[in-house]
Amino acid sequence: xxxxxxxxxxxxxLLGPIIIxxxxxxxxxxxxxxxxxxxxxxxxxxxxxxxxxxxxxxxxLVIFGYYGWKGEYEKLPxxxxxx
Amino acid sequence: MQSTDKNVTQSIxxxxxxxxxxxxxxxxxxxxxxxxxxIIGQQLFPSDAGASALINTLAIFxxxxxxxxxxxxxxxxxxxxxxxxxxxxxxxVLMGGSTFLIGLIPSYSSIxxxxxxxxxxxxxxxxxALGGEYGGAATxxxxxxxVGRRGxxxxxxxxTATLGLFLSLGVIVLTKNMLGAEAFADWGWRIPFLVSILLxxxxxxxxxxxxxxxxxxxLKAEGKVSTNPLKESFQKKANFKMVLLALFGATMxxxxxxxxxxxxxxxxxxxxxxxxxxxxxxxxxxxxxFATPFFVVFGSWSDxxxxxxxxxxxxxxxxxxxxxxxxxxxxxxxxxxxQKTELKSASDPVVExxxxxxxKDSLITTTVFKTLNNGMTFKEAKVVIIxxxxxxxxxxxxxxxxxxxxxxxxxxxxxxxxxFQVLLVTMVYGPIAAFLVELFPTxxxxxxxxxxxxxxxxxxxxxxxxxxxxxxxxxxxxxxxxLWYPIGIAALSFVIGAVYINNKGxxxxxx
Numbered sequence: 001x002x003x004x005x006x007x008x009x010x011x012x013x014l015l016g017p018i019i020i021x022x023x024x025x026x027x028x029x030x031x032x033x034x035x036x037x038x039x040x041x042x043x044x045x046x047x048x049x050x051x052x053x054x055x056x057x058x059x060x061l062v063i064f065g066y067y068g069w070k071g072e073y074e075k076l077p078x079x080x081x082x083x
Numbered sequence: 084m085q086s087t088d089k090n091v092t093q094s095i096x097x098x099x100x101x102x103x104x105x106x107x108x109x110x111x112x113x114x115x116x117x118x119x120x121x122i123i124g125q126q127l128f129p130s131d132a133g134a135s136a137l138i139n140t141l142a143i144f145x146x147x148x149x150x151x152x153x154x155x156x157x158x159x160x161x162x163x164x165x166x167x168x169x170x171x172x173x174x175x176v177l178m179g180g181s182t183f184l185i186g187l188i189p190s191y192s193s194i195x196x197x198x199x200x201x202x203x204x205x206x207x208x209x210x211x212a213l214g215g216e217y218g219g220a221a222t223x224x225x226x227x228x229x230v231g232r233r234g235x236x237x238x239x240x241x242x243t244a245t246l247g248l249f250l251s252l253g254v255i256v257l258t259k260n261m262l263g264a265e266a267f268a269d270w271g272w273r274i275p276f277l278v279s280i281l282l283x284x285x286x287x288x289x290x291x292x293x294x295x296x297x298x299x300x301x302l303k304a305e306g307k308v309s310t311n312p313l314k315e316s317f318q319k320k321a322n323f324k325m326v327l328l329a330l331f332g333a334t335m336x337x338x339x340x341x342x343x344x345x346x347x348x349x350x351x352x353x354x355x356x357x358x359x360x361x362x363x364x365x366x367x368x369x370x371x372x373f374a375t376p377f378f379v380v381f382g383s384w385s386d387x388x389x390x391x392x393x394x395x396x397x398x399x400x401x402x403x404x405x406x407x408x409x410x411x412x413x414x415x416x417x418x419x420x421x422q423k424t425e426l427k428s429a430s431d432p433v434v435e436x437x438x439x440x441x442x443k444d445s446l447i448t449t450t451v452f453k454t455l456n457n458g459m460t461f462k463e464a465k466v467v468i469i470x471x472x473x474x475x476x477x478x479x480x481x482x483x484x485x486x487x488x489x490x491x492x493x494x495x496x497x498x499x500x501x502x503f504q505v506l507l508v509t510m511v512y513g514p515i516a517a518f519l520v521e522l523f524p525t526x527x528x529x530x531x532x533x534x535x536x537x538x539x540x541x542x543x544x545x546x547x548x549x550x551x552x553x554x555x556x557x558x559x560x561x562x563x564x565x566l567w568y569p570i571g572i573a574a575l576s577f578v579i580g581a582v583y584i585n586n587k588g589x590x591x592x593x594x
Contacts, residue, residue: 005582012331012579026553046549049149053542057330064327064579072324073583 002074009068016062023051098227099239101293102220105175105286106240108279109216110247112182113209115275118255122272126190127198146210148545154214155533156313162219162529163312166303168295171219175290178212179283181205186276218533225520226296231386237516238382242375245508248345249371252364254278298525309526316531325522326535332584333518334539336398336576337511339569342544343405344504347551351409352497355562356416359486369498374505378513385514389586394518397510398573405566408500413562415493418461418484425455443471458490543572
């Protein structure tokens with residue numbers, strides 16, 4: 001199980017940037033498709049908010065993967081004293 | 084001994100009642116805006132698209148999910164510094180006050196753009212308050228609950244989000260039926276907002292009489308309260324890695340299961356399956372009514388078998404069952420196909436002709452009310468645009484199906500399938516408060532558990548409608564394509580939870 005935790009860590013580290021790239025590509029496409037005027041402004045606003053929110057979340061996923069890779073989750077704390 | 088047990092139980096009952104009532108009212112306050120968004124838009128926003136459309140988008144989109152994690156940080160920090168009781172009392176006042184004020188805002192025709200701007204400000208306050216409320220209530224109850232029954236006691240808090248939705252739908256339907264659609268749209272929509280102040284007043288009174296959590300009181304007496312809970316929660320690696328684990332291994336999956344079962348199902352039935360407005364809401368009301376007790380069942384069960392596998396089973400069942408369930412929704416409401424063999428009667432056509440804005444073209448709508456042999460009814464509207472230019476070619480008429488009502492058997496099956504989805508919600512959501520509370524130490528618990536909860540629930544869950552609609556807009560997509568978002572997130576969370584989380588949590592929450 002510890003080996004699985006470790007190797008899956010690499011998957012999570014890769015997944016973070018992939019998601020952000022996908023979101024950027026989608027944002028560019030969908031903003032381009034939106035009608036000129038208020039509809040485009042709204043679409044741009046929504047996508048900007050989504051990307052801004054997901055950048056730290058994806059960074060968190062990369063850090064989570066890094067911790068997994070480094071074996072930080074091999075033994076979880078048994079009590080709060082271990083934290 | 085029996086007497087002592089009885090006193091403890093009574094005390095915890097009061098704690099649960101005070102916490103749950105307040106949290107229920109906060110959810111009620113939060114939901115009524117969403118349910119009445121169309122009417123509020125007509126009253127408080129100008130009819131032409133402009134700056135108000137942006138404010139409207141922000142008010143619904145931003146406060147719905149973006150602001151909640153910030154509320155979790157602000158009020159979580161306060162809760163770990165000054166205590167649980169006063170913090171979640173403050174969130175209740177802020178939430179109740181802003182809801183009441185939304186009910187008082189003059190219409191756009193009276194005060195112009197001040198109306199939508201005030202709505203936006205009050206919505207942001209609501210979002211912040213909601214972000215701070217849940218962590219406080221869950222922590223407060225958990226810190227009163229005896230060892231071995233924490234899942235059971237905190238599960239009462241878990242019922243409140245669903246009951247808040249139930250109450251908001253119920254009050255709106257009741258008010259609308261009592262006043263009539265016209266008066267409700269004109270001024271009656273304010274009543275659900277204004278009524279909430281009475282409920283908030285009662286809740287504040289009850290909460291004021293409660294004492295601070297004994298665990299936090301002890302910590303404070305010993306001078307061990309955290310001086311900087313944010314720093315300790317997110318800069319200390321040992322704790323931060325647990326915050327990440329809670330988010331990716333539990334709350335992220337819980338959020339998408341929660342929103343899919345309770346919101347996407349109803350919106351799918353209404354928008355994709357064209358179910359009648361009331362019918363789609365009654366389906367959800369019945370499903371919620373039958374499923375709500377299971378929050379307590381699964382919360383209690385998690386005390387015996389552990390939290391992890393109950394939550395993960397809920398996610399896995401969602402991953403496996405969502406597509407067949409939604410396929411049934413489509414098949415059972417496919418009246419276009421049914422009418423080829425099942426058409427029983429059709430009313431006389433009603434023809435309406437309207438002039439289109441900004442052109443001299445006109446729109447002719449021919450509506451027929453149809454009944455099928457299997458008991459289903461629906462409206463079929465043929466819409467055609469007649470160009471002003473008599474030489475221009477006539478466009479093909481478009482057929483629109485609307486207001487589908489179900490027959491007895493398919494109505495019951497659809498309620499059962501929505502019930503099953505809400506049952507999955509109870510599996511992932513019932514034990515999660517106890518799970519989160521047990522993951523973090525007392526001095527930073529409020530802060531540490533609130534953020535992953537609100538990112539999981541508010542961001543991942545709150546984005547279900549937006550991302551599902553987005554995925555459904557991809558080329559080659561089908562009406563079921565939107566489900567790939569909750570399925571993918573739930574599957575990811577299931578794998579992370581299964582591999583990384585321990586089934587046995589820390590029983591001691593007093594440290």
